[in-house]
Amino acid sequence: MFGSYLNLVMSLLCLDVFVFSQQNEKKNLTATANNLPQIVRQRLLEDALLPCNSSNGTDLELIEWWYKRIGGVYIGAFNATSRHVHTNWTKDGAYQIADNGSLIIHNVRRELVERYECLSKFLNGNQTRNSILLRLDFSFWYAPEPFSLFYGSCIFALIFCVASFLLNIFWILIRWSVLSWIKRTERLSRVRAMLVAMEKYRQKHMESLHEGYNRRMSTFRENYHNQVETIRNSYLESSERFRDYRQAQKENVQQHLDGYYQQISRLREFGHKRVEHLWESYEKSVNAVRTFTLEQRLKILNQYKVKQRYVNKLLEAIGTETNVDIISRKEAAIREVLGEEQPPPTFWSSSHHPSNNSNLRRSASFHSLPEFPLVDEILEEEEQQIIYVNLTEFNKNNQEEIEKEEKEYLLALQQPSTSTASSILPLFNNNKIQA
Known part of the structure; x- marks a missing residue:
């Protein structure tokens, strides 16, 4: 029962991931056709490739890349005629321009998520601009992969259950020991x-x-x-x-x-x-x-x-x-040290008892x-x-x-x-x- 339910959940997750990827591809194609910003998704701490759509033209002369956050920062350019790459700003080695004019972003992280712009210049003097949005891809969290969120949550739930069980056992043992000591x-x-x-x-x-x-x-x-x-x-x-x-x-x-x-x-x-x-x-x-x-x-x-x-x-x-005899011996020792005389025997001394071994x-x-x-x-x-x-x-x-x-x-x-x-x-x- 549990195995069939788990298989059903995994199949639904795979279906969602597939549908989500197909939708992203359709959006990218639609955005390219309508000159809308293209969205590129990449996992955290992996390399992302931002392609320039005009890099395959025959009369292409120059491709420039800009970091468009506030005003814009010039990253570098690629000369298609001489096949020369010029890099102006790498941001601690995060940016690199490939030989085909694409922009490679190393170790994608949160501060690199922004809008990038590709400026293509042709020999006839025309120019085209393509905007690309870099986003983090979190879809793998729900995918059936070894390091996905699904398996992580299952492992965490299992660890939490085991820890709570051990804590309850420990508490029961402590409570039992304390109650037994009190009893x-x-x-x-x-x-x-x-x-x-x-x-x-x-x-x-x-x-x-x-x-x-x-x-x-x-x-x-x-x-x-x-x-x-x-x-x-x-x-x-x-x-x-x-x-x-x-x-x-x-x-x-x-x-x-x-x-x-x-x-x-x-x-x-x-x-x-x-x-x-x-x-x-x-x-x-x-x-x-x-x-x-x-x-x-x-x-x-x-x-x-x-x-x-x-x-x-x-x-x-x-x-x-x-x-009484122990007390009498202690008193006799004290009187001997002080040099006093012994008192007369009391009525309850051992000599008056019918048995000398019976002490009151x-x-x-x-x-x-x-x-x-x-x-x-x-x-x-x-x-x-x-x-x-x-x-x-x-x-x-x-x-x-x-x-x-x-x-x-x-x-x-x-x-x-x-x-x-x-x-x-x-x-x-x-x-x-x-x-």
């Missing part, structure tokens, strides 16, 4: 925000777990001290009453000591069970927090398609900014993630119903008082009851429980 930056910013929120969320619940654990442990300590103190006071009061009746009330004293020992044993077992139960619930909550944090990190890695190395760097940077990190906001239940409500109800005991060892003052009372009791007892009194000594020493 990647937004994705990484969202990942960083999610990691920061998760870290703050984890810190919040770890702090609440540590606070609850220490609060319950302090309650255990106080209750345990109070109960032991109550039992010891009751035992001392009973021992003072039985001091004067030791021989008569020997069996009662033994029963009283056995009851005291059983109470202490039950209290110790109950305290151990409660501490183990509290520690198990604490470990369970900590593991739940760690599991939740790891699941969220894996979800972020799969959702945003980021590398584990990038997440580790972010968590390391966050931990460096909020880690402080944060400002915890509203980025949904709430995650970590505290068992059943444990809170049981905590309100049970009696808490203290599992720390006695302080030095209470221990000295107990030793003094033991010595006094041993001095008060006689020899037959020494075996009974000696069973009391390991009771106090073996029941010291460390929290």
Whole structure:
């Protein structure tokens, strides 16, 4: 389809060129017959030949050529009798008179396009003038030639289409790269925000777990001290009453000591069970927090398609900014340089934690993630119903008082009851429980 259309266009162009050339020939013949100015057309930068119609006469004597622009400029003459050529003005080598009297114009250009006049002089004294108009021939632009306007426009259109296509491809690539970079930056910013929120969320619940654990442990300590103190006071009061009746009330004293020992044993077992139960619930909550944090990190890695190395760097940077131990070491180095004393240990130092490897990190906001239940409500109800005991060892003052009372009791007892009194000594020493 396209080939037939192209052949049709080319045939029409050839027909137009042929018709145009025939019309020019007819015009030239008509102009010659009617003594009108003859038109000579020539392509740009080619040589043009301007013939003189009277140069073939038998009685021709002289032919003169004039450049008729303003007034007229004498170019030269040709003597037909002597065959001599006289040139007056060549205009930088553009004009040349041939041996037959014709005018040759070299390298036709725009400034040479003008009206030229041929003056023929005969031997009988007659003269004839012929005007010739030189024009540029642009008909080849539309002709099917290699350097015509048609092929030039086709090549230019093809080059323009290819250039515009390449420009569009280049613009699409630049736009795609910029949009991908923007999306990647937004994705990484969202990942960083999610990691920061998760870290703050984890810190919040770890702090609440540590606070609850220490609060319950302090309650255990106080209750345990109070109960032991109550039992010891009751035992001392009973021992003072039985001091004067030791021989008569020997069996009662033994029963009283056995009851005291059983109470202490039950209290110790109950305290151990409660501490183990509290520690198990604490470990369970900590593991739940760690599991939740790891699941969220894996979800972020799969959702945003980021590398584990990038997440580790972010968590390391966050931990460096909020880690209490790192801040404490920096403060200790500054105090050492200044020569100041070390401050007393805080409540949140690593020695007070149930695990030395668990460090707390402080944060400002915890509203980025949904709430995650970590505290068992059943444990809170049981905590309100049970009696808490203290599992720390006695302080030095209470221990000295107990030793003094033991010595006094041993001095008060006689020899037959020494075996009974000696069973009391390991009771106090073996029941010291460390929290």
